[in-house]
Amino acid sequence: MNQxxxxxxxxxxIATGCAxxxxxxxxxxxxxxxxYLYPKxxxxxxxxxxxxxxxxxxxxxxxxPGERAADLPEAERERxxxxxxxxxxxxxxxxxxxxxxxxxxxxRGGFDNLQQAAQMFNVEVVALLSYDQVQFSDSNRLSVFYWxxxxxxxxxxxxxxxxxxxxxxxxxxxxxxxxxxxPGSSQIKGxxxxxxxxxxxxxxxxxxxxxxxDTLIPQLDAQLENFKVRVKEEKVAHVVNKPxxxxxxxxxxxxxxxxxxxxxxxALRKRRVG
Amino acid sequence: MLLVTANLLPGDAxxxxxxxxxxxxxxxxxxxxxxxWSGLHLAGNLAAAAAIGVIIxxxxxxxxxxxxxxxxxxxxxxxxxxxxxxxYRGLSGLVGVLVAAAVVxxxxxGRLLGIVYLGKxxxxxxxxxxxxxxxxxxxxxxxxxxxxxxxxAALAVxxxxxxxxxx
Numbered sequence: 133m134n135q136x137x138x139x140x141x142x143x144x145x146i147a148t149g150c151a152x153x154x155x156x157x158x159x160x161x162x163x164x165x166x167x168y169l170y171p172k173x174x175x176x177x178x179x180x181x182x183x184x185x186x187x188x189x190x191x192x193x194x195x196x197p198g199e200r201a202a203d204l205p206e207a208e209r210e211r212x213x214x215x216x217x218x219x220x221x222x223x224x225x226x227x228x229x230x231x232x233x234x235x236x237x238x239x240r241g242g243f244d245n246l247q248q249a250a251q252m253f254n255v256e257v258v259a260l261l262s263y264d265q266v267q268f269s270d271s272n273r274l275s276v277f278y279w280x281x282x283x284x285x286x287x288x289x290x291x292x293x294x295x296x297x298x299x300x301x302x303x304x305x306x307x308x309x310x311x312x313x314x315p316g317s318s319q320i321k322g323x324x325x326x327x328x329x330x331x332x333x334x335x336x337x338x339x340x341x342x343x344x345x346d347t348l349i350p351q352l353d354a355q356l357e358n359f360k361v362r363v364k365e366e367k368v369a370h371v372v373n374k375p376x377x378x379x380x381x382x383x384x385x386x387x388x389x390x391x392x393x394x395x396x397x398x399a400l401r402k403r404r405v406g
Numbered sequence: 407m408l409l410v411t412a413n414l415l416p417g418d419a420x421x422x423x424x425x426x427x428x429x430x431x432x433x434x435x436x437x438x439x440x441x442x443w444s445g446l447h448l449a450g451n452l453a454a455a456a457a458i459g460v461i462i463x464x465x466x467x468x469x470x471x472x473x474x475x476x477x478x479x480x481x482x483x484x485x486x487x488x489x490x491x492x493x494y495r496g497l498s499g500l501v502g503v504l505v506a507a508a509v510v511x512x513x514x515x516g517r518l519l520g521i522v523y524l525g526k527x528x529x530x531x532x533x534x535x536x537x538x539x540x541x542x543x544x545x546x547x548x549x550x551x552x553x554x555x556x557x558x559a560a561l562a563v564x565x566x567x568x569x570x571x572x573x
Binding site: 187188224225383384385387388390391392394395396397398399401402 | 450463492515518522523537538
């Protein structure tokens, strides 16, 4: 009688345990530029103006604040942002890059919030990093050993697949115009024993961000070069110098052509006289 | 020698930099006028100097010899004339000195060069135009060209006085 009672009492516990052990599914964290800058779903205003960039630029860089900010710890965010900062800090047309902690931005704060932060950190251009990370978790065939209890400690029966997309959108704060953007992405797959799954998948999510940032940096560099060409050829922005700018002594190509023509003329005259 | 050294050393260590010149780094008064932002920048300025050498001919030698002497004067001129300028690299300020030499010693082509150079200088000052020889974000420092012309004019007067002195 006692054994039957014990079995009846244990049955739901065991069933719940199994359900917990074999929890499968999808976990996502995202923060998008559109949600942050246009929280009420308003349309971006189309004002046909050319942004004025005063060189050298003071640039801010920040993660877009998401609804679930705790998923990516602030210290890790700052480390990733510093990585991007270090890659671009030595450019002569950049006076300074300021890392803006997410705590200085408000979720769905809009351009008003962006301007507040930009004024606080004294920057004219802000690179906003949005992210979209999805983790798929499944059990593989080895998970059958979880029934042995011990298997849950030693057999890699749980697997994860973490897909991360990071997107940098560079805005001129004053004109509220998007100057250029660049993406970075990563995919991490792995497996672990059940008891370590939470820790392993958390590490994979962190590594996913690090790898996505690593792929973002060269993309951002390429887009920056492309933007410089567009500034020169398509005049997508008006560039002016401000105190603290770097200068160079140089002729332009037309001037060099003139130098060449006059040198040829002088050489001809000398030959004729000689 | 100065030109080669300035372009082989790291640009950050030798460029004209306002904050550093007054803080125990006086060599920048010389090297800043000879170092460059890129190989293309260097090639462009050397081509301009070579063209002026052809226009002037043999007398260009003493002008070239004077360039290391007038380089710090041009650097000091930039400290005063371009208060917003934080850093500078390029030979073309000194090319401005050679343009003055071309006006004096280069006959009609030299004088023609001087007129066009002056016109371009006014255009650059008015529009703040850039140069394809410079990396993006680096503006043409027209004040260096103006300083080069003024120093070149002063040097021309000095040479004239020297030439007239009885031997």
